[in-house]
Amino acid sequence: MSPETLARLTALRHDLHRFPELSGQENNTAARVAGLLTDLGADEVLTGIGGHGVAAVFDGAAPGPTVAIRCELDGLPIQELGDLPYSSQIPGKGHLCGHDGHMVMVLGVADHLAQAPPQKGRVVLIFQPAEETGQGAVSYIADPQFAPIAPDFVFSLHNLPGLALGEVLLCEGPANCASRGMRVMLGGKTSHAAEPQDGISPAGALASLMPELADLGTGGALNADFALTTVTHARLGEPTFGVAPGAAELWVTLRTVSDTRMKCLIAEAEDLVTQTAEAQGLAVKITYEDVFEACTNNAQAVAAVAEACVTEGVPCTFTNEPQKFSEDFGQFGKSAAAAMFWLGAGQAHPQLHNPDYDFPDALIPVGVDVFSAVIRSLVGRALSLRDH
Known part of the structure; x- marks a missing residue:
């Protein structure tokens, strides 16, 4: 990733951090994301999925699998206590789980796809509302707009304080309680x-x-x-x-x-x-x-993430234990080969949902690279990236 691209994505992350919206209220965030995806030239941009959900479709030239990357739109009803120059401007609300960073990483993947669309199949970028209440994935999947873009493979990540910065943690089977x-x-x-x-x-x-x-x-x-x-x-x-x-x-x-x-x-x-x-x-x-509901990782999807980490030189550790915290991402795994992995936010980093938590910007290129490598392994790419 070029320094210019990273600087642009970082600035975007800071701006999203300033204006968090709670579960089911992500109207402005969704509109901004949809606008950016349209500007990047996605073949199709769908809005209003399961509430304020957004999807961007990048088509390949030949038949093949549908690969989805999913992130979350919502913030939390917690007052941010940090003194960042880009702290939340909305009293009582904050991006204190890192969903602002997750969105920006998937938008970075969209950058790559705009320059190098898949050779085969298609890639769907899912921006899901209301993850924090457990209602978002259920509503997103139940929306009639979802069926035509339902993936064969679906991937997501969550940043994880307590794990070394930039390290991936991965498991097969039970992933989230x-x-x-x-x-x-x-x-x-x-x-x-x-x-x-x-x-x-x-x-x-x-x-x-x-x-x-x-x-x-x-x-x-x-x-x-x-x-x-x-x-x-x-x-x-x-x-x-x-x-x-x-x-x-x-x-x-x-x-x-x-x-x-x-x-x-x-x-x-x-x-x-x-x-x-x-x-x-x-x-x-x-x-x-x-x-x-419980979140379970598919072995084939996990193997794709592990291979991507090797390709990109990202440290990856396997664990036999799921995370105690919950994720509604498991809903996508009911009909697709799914894998959720965790990306280290730093061993001494404030914990998720803490009032002084902030997503580490150093993770942006790591997440983009791993997701992009997963996509390339499953659907290829039509062109060489200009800045990768």
């Missing part, structure tokens, strides 16, 4: 604080459920039996001294390596909640949000 947010609402009856016996308080149930639900999944080895339950929020009654509470709410994140284990964990958690509520005369309602 399944997770979901369980919201428990307990209903009793309020009473005057002076006569609590006249009401039905959920305080005891809430107090017992917090440790008991946490004990259902205590983590451990990331294998088929892995389960982790994390209490993330609790609310009891109203902030007043005169009323004994009549309602409570508890939020718990359930996490497993496999979807099968998740079904068992859900059943265990629901049984515990229901039995506790019934024993104390409380009504109960359970709902789920931020639902992520």
Whole structure:
């Protein structure tokens, strides 16, 4: 990648960082991405996929497979605390997961494809909305615009603090854990604080459920039996001294390596909640949000990434363990050979979702080169790149 190209992509990344948009609200980001892809001369640019999703199609001259590269459009509802010259200009919102960097890497791939289109098949660049809520991939795939561009192979990456800068981490099989947010609402009856016996308080149930639900999944080895339950929020009654509470709410994140284990964990958690509520005369309602199914890597797709790393001289390490954090990218793997890999953001880099996190610009050319090498291995290229 030429210094001029890297400088342009870096400046674009900084500008995207300034104006993050939350899941389902990525209108301006999507419009900007679509405009850039159109300017690059993509054979087709689709918009409004599954909400604000975008796709760019680069056709080859001969028949062949469809290869997709996927990235995310959305930011997070977190106030950025860093003092970067390009810090978020939107109060309470920030690109604190690196999706701004992921977008720019895929736009860098578009640069390559504009200069050297595939020899055969086609390449589809997927800019997906609402990854942070787990709804984006499901909506994107369900959109009628997706079926005609559905890929045979699909690849994505996520930057990973704690891993050496620029190093790739890769695995076959389970790649990202399944997770979901369980919201428990307990209903009793309020009473005057002076006569609590006249009401039905959920305080005891809430107090017992917090440790008991946490004990259902205590983590451990990331294998088929892995389960982790994390209490993330609790609310009891109203902030007043005169009323004994009549309602409570508890939020718990359930996490497993496999979807099968998740079904068992859900059943265990629901049984515990229901039995506790019934024993104390409380009504109960359970709902789920931020639902992520497990993400699994295909062996053939993993081999393509490993080969690309060798071709580009990028250090690559294999692991037998998936990441604990979840990714809705797994939805694409239900109908395509899929691989998610992780690109090191630095061993001492702030963690994802931290208020001082920022995507390392040094990763831009690494991601572009690995993705481009994967594409070349599967569909070739028609021309020689001018600046690569």
